[in-house]
């Protein structure tokens with residue numbers, strides 16, 4: 001497959017799957033594949049890629065499952081006919097915030113991998129001081145968040161410095177929990193990786209540097225310089241944390257090194273294949289699919305709204321209710337983000353309960369009801385939510401008054417409308433003053449190919465909605481970052497935009513807003529806000 005031309009591999013180790021996108025030099029998708037953790041690796045007994053508990057709010061994933069997923073994915077890519085020796089560079093993305101704890105043996109083991117044995121056999125469990133990694137769905141660190149905000153001088157002060165107030169899922173509070181509550185694990189931990197720096201470590205044969213944009217989801221860096229902040233490091237892990245995290249974060253598109261011998265000898269990769277830093281799945285999607293003026297709605301396990309903030313002389317405002325992230329390839333640019341935990345899985349629960357576990361039936365019900373749902377609104381938070389923080393449960397309203405029940409046929413529309421109205425009610429506030437007005441809605445992630453969701457999103461945000469040729473926006477971003485590292489090495493430098501040149505990633509318009517329906521949604525925002533106030537009073541869990 002793909003003749004003699006150079007290929008680039010982008011991986012995305014996300015919540016439910018590990019995905020891979022192979023692109024050609026002109027950025028066309030040559031092959032995509034995925035390993036679904038629950039289905040393909042059932043021995044790890046995950047549900048939607050994760051394990052809940054044993055502690056309250058704890059959510060983890062087995063590190064060995066991710067190691068096995070990587071080799072299974074590479075075997076699928078190879079079996080499909082892709083010539084692995086043509087892959088010039090590998091980069092990718094990881095679900096944000098999750099952390100991997102390496103033991104003191106890890107560096108040596110990674111450096112001396114034996115091609116006659118599997119990665120899993122050689123690394124698991126000995127290379128890790130914790131067999132399970134806390135992931136972004138974890139909400140067990142409220143105590144640590146309060147401590148960190150106090151240390152930083154309050155929630156706003158921490159937000160001004162790092163781009164976010166302390167969030168339970170952010171890696172700083174997660175590390176503080178290990179430091180404070182499992183001192184023996186902390187002491188046995190030589191290095192800590194993000195999910196995004198864990199995967200390139202397996203390719204490099206050494207522990208990889210953390211990438212600057214994903215580092216800004218830790219509450220440990222200055223969002224403007226991209227550097228570790230000593231006060232925050234000390235607060236989350238004492239004097240040893242700097243060493244455990246490794247060097248200062250690196251920008252995307254750098255060359256970290258070449259692929260290790262294990263991959264060359266066992267799989268047939270070229271010894272010259274470059275390994276570039278992986279970033280977070282959300283920043284990777286921004287890099288691949290959007291520009292300032294786009295609202296990017298990622299509909300994966302989480303639902304996230306991402307805005308690319310162009311460089312400017314004035315630093316953008318930081319809000320305690322949203323995130324500002326460093327940008328993977330442009331130090332002065334930023335990414336504004338809203339993230340919801342109850343996204344895809346909450347929609348799936350409604351599909352299973354009221355639409356016979358079938359998306360077509362779900363869509364029929366959406367289409368058989370009217371925009372605005374005749375005054376009904378539903379709020380759905382099976383897991384403790386991020387926005388609004390720490391609410392859990394379900395609540396229905398009719399014209400702003402709580403009602404006990406909602407007809408089954410109205411449920412699919414109710415969940416879509418309330419999830420998206422939550423974003424609409426916030427998006428204006430997080431758009432920085434100097435950013436261009438929003439004029440395109442880009443959809444990505446598993447639900448982005450659903451036509452009922454496409455139309456409802458276009459109507460609700462009053463923008464044309466577009467999708468990419470692949471729903472794997474983060475994998476595509478990874479592949480482009482891989483190509484960028486290769487291109488930059490060949491050209492002796494240059495920006496990501498220069499590398500992209502005139503080759504725009506193909507976006508297809510899938511829905512256009514209908515004016516009369518958009519105005520119904522806009523008029524619903526005050527009512528939505530009023531109901532959300534009630535939700536905060538009734539469903540707050542912490």
Ligand SMILES: Nc1ncnc2c1ncn2[C@@H]1O[C@H](COP(=O)(O)OP(=O)(O)O)[C@@H](O)[C@H]1O
Nearest residue numbers: 014015016017300301344348359445446447450
């Ligand atoms: N036709 C569809 N309509 C709505 N949602 C869908 C559809 N197909 C898949 N999904 C959703 O996509 C989600 C997975 O998306 P994906 O972007 O792969 O997630 P992640 O990257 O977090 O692993 C699933 O939870 C599923 O609910």
Ligand SMILES: O=C(CO)[C@@H](O)[C@H](O)COP(=O)(O)O
Nearest residue numbers: 014015095096136300301302
């Ligand atoms: O926590 C966040 C962002 O802050 C999540 O968006 C994770 O990055 C997981 O992403 P998906 O697996 O849902 O794409």
